[in-house]
Amino acid sequence: MLDFRFHMNSSILQHINSPEELRKLSLEQLPKLAQELREFIIAIVATKEGHLGASLGVVELTIALHYVFNTPIDNLIWDVGHQAYGHKILTGRKEIFETNRQLNGISGFPKRSESKYDTFGTGHSSTSISAILGMALAAKLDGASEKNHIAVIGDASIASGMAFEALNHAGATDANILIILNDNAIGIDPSVGALKKYLTNVKKGTAKDENIFECLNFDYTGPIDGHDIELVISTLEKLKTKKGPKLLHLITTKGKGLKQAEENQVIYHAPGKFNKETGDLLPKSKEFQPAKYQDVFGHTIVELARHNKKIIGITPAMPTGSSLKFMMQEFPERAFDVGIAEQHAVTLAAGMTTEGYMPFCTIYSTFLQRAYDQVIHDVAIQNLPVIFCLDRAGLVGQDGATHHGLYDIAYLRCIPNLILAVPMNELELRNMMYTAQLGLNHPIVIRYPRGRGVLKEWKVPFEKIEIGKAKKLKNGTKIVVLSIGHIGNMVTDVLHDIEPNEKIGHYNMRFIKPLDSTALKHIFDSYDHIITIEDGCKIGGFGSAIVEFANELSYHKPITVLGIDDKIIEHGTTKELHQITKIDALSFKLKINTILNATK
Ligand SMILES: Cc1ncc(C[n+]2csc(CCOP(=O)(O)OP(=O)(O)O)c2C)c(N)n1
Ligand SMILES: CC(=O)[C@@H](O)[C@H](O)COP(=O)(O)O
Numbered sequence: 001m002l003d004f005r006f007h008m009n010s011s012i013l014q015h016i017n018s019p020e021e022l023r024k025l026s027l028e029q030l031p032k033l034a035q036e037l038r039e040f041i042i043a044i045v046a047t048k049e050g051h052l053g054a055s056l057g058v059v060e061l062t063i064a065l066h067y068v069f070n071t072p073i074d075n076l077i078w079d080v081g082h083q084a085y086g087h088k089i090l091t092g093r094k095e096i097f098e099t100n101r102q103l104n105g106i107s108g109f110p111k112r113s114e115s116k117y118d119t120f121g122t123g124h125s126s127t128s129i130s131a132i133l134g135m136a137l138a139a140k141l142d143g144a145s146e147k148n149h150i151a152v153i154g155d156a157s158i159a160s161g162m163a164f165e166a167l168n169h170a171g172a173t174d175a176n177i178l179i180i181l182n183d184n185a186i187g188i189d190p191s192v193g194a195l196k197k198y199l200t201n202v203k204k205g206t207a208k209d210e211n212i213f214e215c216l217n218f219d220y221t222g223p224i225d226g227h228d229i230e231l232v233i234s235t236l237e238k239l240k241t242k243k244g245p246k247l248l249h250l251i252t253t254k255g256k257g258l259k260q261a262e263e264n265q266v267i268y269h270a271p272g273k274f275n276k277e278t279g280d281l282l283p284k285s286k287e288f289q290p291a292k293y294q295d296v297f298g299h300t301i302v303e304l305a306r307h308n309k310k311i312i313g314i315t316p317a318m319p320t321g322s323s324l325k326f327m328m329q330e331f332p333e334r335a336f337d338v339g340i341a342e343q344h345a346v347t348l349a350a351g352m353t354t355e356g357y358m359p360f361c362t363i364y365s366t367f368l369q370r371a372y373d374q375v376i377h378d379v380a381i382q383n384l385p386v387i388f389c390l391d392r393a394g395l396v397g398q399d400g401a402t403h404h405g406l407y408d409i410a411y412l413r414c415i416p417n418l419i420l421a422v423p424m425n426e427l428e429l430r431n432m433m434y435t436a437q438l439g440l441n442h443p444i445v446i447r448y449p450r451g452r453g454v455l456k457e458w459k460v461p462f463e464k465i466e467i468g469k470a471k472k473l474k475n476g477t478k479i480v481v482l483s484i485g486h487i488g489n490m491v492t493d494v495l496h497d498i499e500p501n502e503k504i505g506h507y508n509m510r511f512i513k514p515l516d517s518t519a520l521k522h523i524f525d526s527y528d529h530i531i532t533i534e535d536g537c538k539i540g541g542f543g544s545a546i547v548e549f550a551n552e553l554s555y556h557k558p559i560t561v562l563g564i565d566d567k568i569i570e571h572g573t574t575k576e577l578h579q580i581t582k583i584d585a586l587s588f589k590l591k592i593n594t595i596l597n598a599t600k
């Protein structure tokens with residue numbers, strides 16, 4: 001257990017505001033600096049939340065990299081970037097680190113606009129080798145052969161297709177790059193797959209054949225203990241003098257230095273608030289809270305799978321986050337964590353449908369972006385009935401710009417054959433899942449947000465939902481609100497409170513594709529002003545679909561489209577971000593009142 005007291009009198013960290021200052025320290029001072037850096041990260045993440053285990057695991061590596069290399073002249077990229085807290089603290093952001101992931105504060109991931117030391121923005125995994133190779137090849141073209149180029153990538157992230165594409169390219173070049181494989185044998189959940197087995201064998205010295213990285217033409221060093229700071233430094237010094245593609249295999253412990261984080265690496269990946277003295281998680285509120293959509297998904301798929309033997313669950317590396325873990329526990333042979341491999345997950349599901357299975361492929365909205373071609377080429381063109389459960393749709397909060405699920409409606413709506421369903425609450429999610437596994441002739445995407453629903457009871461008997469059928473929630477005379485998904489609950493609450501509200505109708509549209517054209521014709525015939533609201537980008541989104549519908553049928557009524565404007569939305573709580581993007585209750589109420597006054 002760490003001694004959590006800050007050693008203010010003799011603190012080394014308090015004097016380090018840049019790598020130049022770090023490089024003036026003696027080797028002997030570095031272990032103490034490592035301990036202080038850990039304590040600093042723990043103290044802030046305990047109250048401000050964020051990713052913990054990954055940064056604790058690379059404290060020695062972070063110090064060593066900035067000690068040995070001439071950052072930021074030498075380029076350093078952190079894959080995913082969730083492990084870069086130590087890097088941020090040592091590169092001039094110590095004083096503002098408490099703003100990490102907060103509105104208007106620093107980002108939880110490396111960000112080019114934030115610091116010259118953040119040479120490449122990350123958030124999605126497995127991009128670092130391509131990016132560093134790009135930089136190295138560019139430097140070569142510029143004749144800057146003295147520059148070093150380093151990418152740090154985890155054992156789960158290096159197994160992804162994109163990382164392998166880059167290794168394949170890099171190995172055929174003489175680019176001066178150093179890939180540091182930070183092997184802690186876990187992703188968010190335990191790492192999976194044959195490569196994990198291979199890396200385990202390398203560590204035990206029982207790998208059968210040649211070294212895979214050497215076969216790819218990398219100069220391989222390792223495995224070495226990534227917490228032995230002197231060893232890491234001396235190894236980096238040696239590698240610095242070598243040219244061409246190199247790979248250093250480091251063995252580290254995720255959560256290093258905090259007992260609970262080492263012992264419970266999945267929870268302490270991003271533990272929420274905890275006691276910085278003891279490391280214990282803060283007790284959960286005992287007040288009733290609605291279920292998370294993820295848990296509704298996770299428990300419902302198990303319930304359905306008990307009766308329908310054809311149901312399969314697939315997740316690319318997010319069994320805990322998506323709650324597919326429940327199915328993995330009950331039906332391990334029918335639930336697959338395929339690792340960080342979104343493209344593969346989609347096409348794997350497509351393959352299963354050809355043999356009569358019903359794969360539920362659960363993917364975060366932001367990560368499905370990586371498998372766009374597979375959705376079109378392997379699923380939609382062949383009209384294969386994959387059931388996509390699209391998690392974390394909408395604004396996700398503090399992970400920020402790289403993780404918001406804002407584009408899926410726009411990028412999916414244009415694909416033929418695809419049904420696009422958006423439940424307003426837990427019950428609708430459950431019933432959409434039930435309906436999908438009854439057998440559809442098309443692929444379907446069921447889109448839901450990060451976080452909790454609204455209901456007390458949702459484990460009630462299943463009911464089939466008619467595909468493409470909207471639901472009228474409230475009659476009106478002049479203005480109608482067409483909502484899609486969870487945001488419809490906010491609309492219901494606001495309309496309930498507005499006085500007088502007889503003029504305002506409300507429909508929960510439920511399907512973006514196919515649209516309920518019967519309901520829409522009635523709506524356009526009956527109301528003077530149509531308002532659409534969604535938690536996605538306005539361009540190409542649900543509102544656009546309604547505008548297109550009106551245009552095609554030559555309805556000339558005012559349509560107000562509410563959603564996310566054409567700009568990047570950064571990090572903050574989802575509440576704050578809804579306010580900023582004006583899809584929160586107050587902004588919506590103001591909008592309604594303005595339109596009401598104008599239509600008197
Ligand atoms: C394309 C993509 N898919 C999924 C994720 C979610 N994710 C973030 S970190 C992580 C695990 C990374 O594991 P590893 O590379 O071993 O790094 P570690 O956390 O162990 O340091 C995953 C799956 C992501 N960021 N990007
Ligand atoms: C770094 C990363 O991509 C994940 O750890 C992500 O932050 C998980 O998000 P959720 O907390 O929504 O599962």
Ligand SMILES: [Mg+2]
Pocket residue numbers: 154155156182183184185186187
């Ligand atoms: Mg790992």
